[in-house]
Amino acid sequence: MTRDERLTKNTILVLGGGSGIGLGAALAYHRAGAHVVVLERAPDIAEKLAGSSELEVYVGDATDPDTVSEVIDSIVDNRGRLDNLTCCVGVFDHYASLRNLNAQQFEQAAAEIWRVNVLSTLSAVRLAWPALNDARGSVTLTLSESAFRGSGGGVLYGTSKWALRGAVAHLAVDYAPNVRVNGVAPGGTAATGFSGLLALGQDELSVRDSVGREERIARSNLLGVVPTPEDLAAAYVYLADPQAGRVLTGVVINADGGCRV
Template sequence: MTDQRLAASNILVLGGGSGIGRGAAVGYRRAGAHVTVVERSADNAEKLAAETDVEVIVGDATSAAVVRDAIRSVVDARGSMTNLTCCVGVFDHYASLRTLTDEEFEQAAEEMWRVNVLSALSSVKQAWPSLNEARGSVTLTLSESAFHPTGGGVLYAASKWALRGAVAHLAVDFAPRVRVNGVAPGGTTGTAFSGLRALRQDQVSVDAVDGRDERIARGTLMGVASTPEDHAAAYVYLADPVGARVVTGTVINSDGGHAH
């Protein structure tokens, strides 16, 4: 490892076993950080542990008890926790209010809020004492859907807009001890989205969707469909206590630029 800017950092990544979360976790480790990942999928956790020297905890990162134990584990083992990165999320596969029944809408909306928003806020709340002591930082994962009417349906987009607001408000609330920022990736290849159980949506590998990468590339100014690794540098920068010392309340849009 040549980049050691995070050598003194102890980072907890929630939902870091695959996709963008894994990209962030590996990016942190390559920058010298000690990284602990909470991952629900035992298969993803096993693969990450086998392929990297990242510490992996198998558990549901939407569970307050699991997150509490993970924070305690990091602090007990390393003496501090300097960054919490939240990458847990569920997708709505472009569900429309025009076609949902009242029951489907209510259950899907509650599930989306609980997984994408409430779990993040709960995790940040639990991490505050440790981050405050370490003068650390929080990084939330948003989406291009928090800025543009693309990349998901209204339920997903509303949850990401909520996290955009959380970044702004938490940055004020936690200042000056803890910085709070976000990354808003665009469409990304090499990922899989967990759909809403309320709508009986199975996990779908986005790589299996015909023409998806080409469609994403056409919609970006850079003409590319990004990979999880493409977003890692944004996470690493925001977690850097020196390079990003005065950066808070900021969202980095790693979406290739919107062509329209």
């Protein structure tokens, strides 16, 4: 596919960019001219991606601060700059209800989803600050329709995404004026493999295995569409574009087809 020039000379790090929405964003960044670095936890996915694309791929856990710090340092050493950090790491609660959790399950599941969905994101953004500040770059967080309404997940997942919505607003203030901070809030999306919570024995569950999921997604939005990662990618490119998006900070693009709920 032909590359355009919007992100030429930009270097972008996508955490969790080996599959799903993260991969869609990474490939779109590359098509827009950026040098794209992906941090992916699964060795088999990382190997396949490295062999089938022009993306630079690291294997590692994006929730581990030391790993993220090493990748950022490597990018700055090799490329001289980091222009955008895109965070796409997350786990799902498969609509778990607090009514059905005992005290131990609740405490462990809440700690797990906070650590993965919120704390790791804030940690990565903190670590990337010096490089992003030098480049007058940007941050793009991945939220969810759950950050705006009581749908798209259970209480644990939804509140973690509400926290990230707050993070966009507060980081935009904290990182101004040199670094823009924005977010994309997808609705239900096809071809995603969200894993569940270890604390609830959901580690082998995937949203893509849910029977009738695409039909439910189409019914849930005003446009009657089943979004794909490729459909969402344009929002990520727009927010990362230092020219088209230069006055955008503290903004969340709701890429959910007009959620009905």
